[in-house]
Every structure is written in structure tokens, then in C-alpha cells.
Amino acid sequence: MNARLQRIWVLVRLAVALLVGSRFGWGWGLLTLGLHAGVLALGFVQLRWVNRPAPGWGQLLRAWAGEVVASELAFSWRQPWREWAVADHLPAGAGAGVLLVHGFACNRGRWNGWLKRLRAQGVAVVAPSLEPAFGSIDAYADEIEAGVRRLLAHTGAMPVLCAHSMGGLALRAWWRRHGAGHAAAPRVITLGSPHQGTRMAALGLGANARQMRRGSDWLAALPGLDDVDAFWTPCDQVVNPAETAILPGSRPHRVDAVGHMGLVQSDEAWACLQQALQASGRQTALAGAASSLSTPRRI
Template sequence: MIARIARTLLLTQFGVAALFYLLLVKLHVTNVPLAIILSLAMVGLFRASITANSFFLTWPNRAKSAHTPELSWPGIFRLFAGEYCATMVCSSWGMPFQRFDKRIYTDTTSLPVLLIHGYGCNSGYWHWMSKALEEAHITHYAVDMEPVFGSIDGYAPLVHEAVQRLVTESGQDKIVIVAHSMGGLAARAYLRDHGCANIAKVITLGTPHHGTTIANFGIGINCGEMNWLGRAEEGTSSEWLQKLAATEEPATRAVILSIYSHHDNIVSPQISSHLPGAENIPISGIGHVALALDPGIQARVIAEIHKAGI
């Protein structure tokens, strides 16, 4: 479904660019290359405004502490540019055209990996992480979580089915889960229902473990379950997240590694990604969508996958 939606939105954007081009021609812009560039730039600026809006919406509730590094203006520009480019390539190439099911390497010495995407995405989001895993010869499967706007509880059986399939087909007793954003909550819901018997490690990237204020602007049951209610200092997690946390034993938290950004533009407050009892690795200057596309994050994830198999 997400692939169809992404392709439709992409075609719509090209259609808008074509209409703008015709308008420029009607206004006697006779330089064809210039008219094409201006038409595409108009769409690009609109897309940039969407990315900018995510920063504006989360800025008032950002995590503020002595441990939160401040970015210089060049750092802010790199943060925005990186997130903008990540959203453009994911929505225009990855999710519409790069969905995949599995990539197997018989010569691997690492545990197999299950990739779980976040809200409003599909397995195509992992296209660039998959390339890094391919270079490392790590077998990896991906799951598409639907219905798109359903409950996170409903994703746990999908994750369980994918885990059992990967265990059976790989011949390994344990696997590693790598999950982005809401996918990390789906992984925790799976652990709640099925335990850690087949899981060596869960690596979450930008997961709102305690909720996010921007979920209040989204649609779907899953958005309601990811809500952060109130400001950063005195807010609370949604009822669903509180119930999830209440079910977790220390042994469950111990298999989770949360990698998150101090400057995430979707998870707000950003400290929501810090999960007590888990291993937490905060980083700086990377946006939400860009996390799985960043070479440094990819290298860290691969190193953790190797460690999990030792």
C-alpha cells in the first residue's frame, strides 16, 4: 500500500511541476531549460517546507539539558540538508521502488537480521542500510507492517512470523532485529508477547520509546499509541506505552540498544528515545529519516550485529 501511495504522490508532484511549467510558458518564459528547472525547484521547495515544518513542530518540546550539544549554524544547515535529502530519496526512490523481502549470504559469519521500518514507511526505507549489510555479507530480511494506521499490537504477530521464518530458513537459533522509529515499538511488543528466546539483540534507531509530541498531528491508532502528552519536562507517555513498559523485565531491556539523535526532528522530546535498562547511544546532528542512511550509523549497526554473534 505504501509503495502505491508513494508512487502516486511522486506522479502528483511531477504533474504539479508540469502545470507550473505550462504556466511559465504562458507567461512567455521561452528558455525551456530554465522553465524546467524553475518547475522542479518549486516542487523541491515545497518538499523542503515539509521537512522544515517537522523541525518547527518539535522544536518547542525539544529535550533541553546540559548534555544536549548545541549546533553551530553550519551544523544546523548540515542537519536540515541531510534530513531533507534523506526524505527526498526515501519517498521518491526507496519506498516507491525498492521494497524487498530478503537478501541471503551463505558465506556470512554474522547472525541474520530482521529489518522493521517505522510509521508510514515500507521495506524500501532500508534500501541504503541493505546496501551496507550486503557489503558486510550479512543475511537480512525485511517486513512490511500493515495496516498502515493499525495498532502496534497488531504488528507483533507480523514480526513473530518474520522472526520464525528467518530462524527456520537461516538455521540460526537467534537473530538480530534492527528497527527504525515505530518499528522499535513493534519489536518491543513482539518481545512482550513472545520473549527473547530467538533474539540476540534489538537495535532501535530513533524510536520514541516514551512517545513523541508530533504523533498528535498524525492519523491512525498507532499514532495515538505513540503520543507524548505535555511538554518535555512534565509530559507523560501514552497509556499504551505505559502498559508496554510495565510488562518488561530487566532481561528484556538488556537486549535492546537504542541509538538516537539529540537533534531528531520527529521524536520530541528527543530524550524519549533513551530507554532505562537498555544500552543507549546518543548522537548529534542527524535527523530522524536520515538515521538509517548515515554511513556512520550503518557502520555502528554492523559492528553491533557482529558483536551480537560472539
Template sequence: MLPFSLLLWIVIELVIYFFLGLKLAGADAPAAAAGALITLLIVRANQNAITWLFGWKYATAGSWPGLWRSLRVMIGEYFAFLLTFLLVIPFERLWLPADRLNGKGRVVLLVHGYGCSRGVWWLLRRRLEAAGCTVATISLFPPFTSMGKMVPLLHDRIEAVCRETGSKQLILLGHSMGGLICRSYLARHGHARVSALITLATPNAGTRLARYGIGQNAREMQVDSLWLRDMAVEKPGVPAIAFRNPCDNYVMPQDNQRLPGARNVDLPPVGHIAMLYDRRVAALVVDACKDLENHR
């Protein structure tokens, strides 16, 4: 599973940095350990910076806020990146216990994005539950296979959630790639089990960054890929809201997040990962769930 694989990768990486400090820099053990941690944080900062370079290069005209506000967004995204990939996903079970499917209120199924797992929803799940929702999650595995191969996993989870909650339908909420998998599910299985669709920063028309990603799903998220061209002719078939992040650092050009046939709404400036923890975004999602349910 992804949490274990990611934890193992982090441990191996730290061990390599530690021994490089001992052997090449001649540091003692405490200094080598501190150097390993600092090196890890610098490497992650560089990884994060690369996404922003792409975000700027391929940005939709007029998307970016002013300089100081952009810097705040970038700093927030870096800390969200560290939190997600160093602490949350590797220790997922500590952050996100099993789903509490009591069937009270509207039922929402959260579908994570590329290279992530259900753990990323730990805070948004709390906020949705506080608003009276029953919230289900799913981890899509293996993480770098074709998106089409992930759809049966989503189908099985939808059926299980409806069965456990007694609900005939639920709301699908997908972040990034998760929104594409939700759309593919609707194209294959229809909307008998789905009352509404919400996408968060989903590359509905692809993203330039996907060219450098790992796996078949990254190939499918490239701008003008055959997978996306096929999906373009498929309308949601249910009430839908597509949230567009105007300064997104993973999905660019940012207008590619728009979804024809959906109500397209701009988010406040926030990073692609940081939006999962942002209180303003959570409030918009809660309002969207209520609004879509009221207009079925």
C-alpha cells in the same frame, strides 16, 4: 502497497502542479513541467522544515550542536527525505531486491518506521552484509493501523527468517516506530527467537510530533498515550541498545528515545531519516550487533 500508493500520489501531485502552471500561470508545457518539479521540491522542503521547527521547540536541553553544524544536518536530512520518498520507496524493488537469507553470520531483521517500507534499508543492508551479517527485512502494512496489529506480521516474518536461515534466534533492529513494534513483539511472544534488540531514534516515551500524524499508530506514539504507558512496564528481556539521536527532527523531546533497561548510546548529530544512510551510524550498528552477540 505503500510504494505504489506513494508513486501514484507523486504523479497526481505533479500533474496538478503542471496544469496549474498551464492554466493559471499561462506557461508553455516545458516551463509548466519545470515549475511542477520545482513546486514539488518546495513543498517537500516545507514539510521537512516543519519537522525541524518541532525539533527545536520541544528539544531536550543541550541536545543541539552549533549553528553551522545544525545547518549541515538539516541540509543532509532534506536530501535524505527527497531520496527516500521520491526515489527509494516508490521504486523499492530497484533499490532493494529480495532478502538474501543464506544463514551465514549473525542474522539481523530490520524493522522500518512510520510511513516507510523495507526499501529504506537498502544501504544499511549492504553495510551489514559487508560486515558478515545475514539481513532480513519486512514491510508493515497497512502503514497507519495500530502498532499492535503489526506485531503478528513481525512474528510471522521472524518465524520465516529463522526457518529459512536455520537460525534459532536473530537480532531485531528497529528504526523509529519499528523499535516500538519490536518491543511489543517481545512483550507478547518473549525472547525465544530474539537474541538482542537495537532501537534507532525510537520514541520509547512518545514524540510531540505524533499529535499531527495520520492513523492509529500516530495516536499511540503521542507522549503519555495509553499504549506507551502499557509498554513502559515491559522490559526488553534481552540485551538491548537504544541509540538516541540528540538533534532528531521527528522524535522529541530527544530524551524520549531512551529505553529503561537498555544501554543508551548517543548518535552523532544527524537527521531522523538521514541516519539510515549515514556511515557513522552504520558503523555503530555493526559494532552493536557484534557486542550484543558476544554478551548473550
């Protein structure tokens, strides 16, 4: 559903730009097509008053420029047209796995870059598309559980869970429903997740947007997670004030001069995932060695 809605949006934007260009000149048509960049700029400017300490104008400018590119790639190409361009990967002999969980109004195409890189490394990786697009975040728990179970069955170990934006709350909702069925808690990495809600959710549509509002009863009742790296940026035009992306008790990581979508492209987040995979691989190897030693040999 997300991909279909975004394809419609892309075609509407193009149609409006062509109409304006044909009537008033192609320069105006191109300007119409780029209006989203101006709207994004407003989101970054308001951070000068929302976040304390306020990010500098130079940081905001760099974040805005990167976000124009990142959002255009995501919402005009990868998500509407390339949702399934990179398939899930379950290679033989994989000792570690990753579950990638997208955010609000997105789909698995958001992770195409990471999917390609993880496939090249021989890592088992699953990336679901969460539906319904504007339903309750609780509705995504079973789809996440299915992905976790696929990776558990294939690798024998709990996967590393990496989530962008609303996906971090979806993981917490999943753990509330299915956590009792797992022997080990997961290693979790969240990128710009509104763990404490966000002001911008008031502008969103659907039950999931209402759940992400600051002070919502649903958010207050949501449990935490024990082993979390929470990435945040003072230039986040979607999740703000900036500190709302930090889950209490987590390991916070600040990334400067990137916007909300840009966190997925950050080198810091990728390095954290690599470290988590190495730790997961070591634990799996130790568990396998312990199992081998405890198994009596025939003489």
C-alpha cells in the same frame, strides 16, 4: 499499500509542479516541487525551543540539508518504486542474522542500502513490510515473529533486531506477544524510536500514530527490552523532545547534526550493528563448540 500510496503522492507532486510551471513559469514549478524542503525546515526550527539543551543553528542546518536528500530518496524513489529491489538474503552457512524493521508510513525499501551491504557481507537478513500502514502497532507482531523464525531456522541463533522510528515500538509489541516462545532475548538496535512517545504523533493519522502520542495508555502498558542500543539525535524533527527516543535501561547513543531519516545512514549505527553481529557470531560458535563437546563420540 505504503508503496502504492507513495507512488500516488509522487505523481500528484509532479502533476502539480507541471501545472504550476506551465501556467506561471518553470521556475515556479521547480519551487512548488521543492516545497517539502520548506516544510522540513519548520520542523527543525522548532527544535530550538523544544529540546534542552537546544541544538545549534549549524547542526540544524546540516541536519536539514541531509534530511532533504534522505527523505526525497526514501519517499520519492526507494519506498514507492524500489520496495522489493533488494530481496531478503538467506545464504548457506550464515552464522548470524539481522531483521530490519521500518517505521511509520514506510516499507522495507527504507533499508535498501543496509540490505545491499549485509548481502555483500554474507549475512542472513530479512526485512518485512509491515501492514496495514495506519493500523495498530500490535498488528505487526506476527509479521515480525515470522521474520525472526525464518532467521532462527536458517542460522540457529536469535537474529540482531534493528528498527527505525515506530519499528522500535513494533519490536516491543512483538516481544510482549511472542517473547515467552523464545529461549533467548534479542539484541536490539533502535534508531530514533519514540520509546516515550513524541509530540509530532498528534499530527499523524491512524491508530499507530495515536499509540505513539506522549502519555498514551497503549505506550504506558508496553514492556521494555533488556538488551537495547538506542540511537537518538537532538536534531530529530519527528521524535521530540529528543530524550523520548531513549528507552529507560538502554545504552543511549547520541548522533549530532542528523535528522530522523538520516539516522539510518549514520556511520555510528552501522558500526553498532557490526559489533552486534560479531558478538552474535561468537556466541553461536561457542554454542556449537559446547554442543560438540557434549555429544558422545562412537568408539
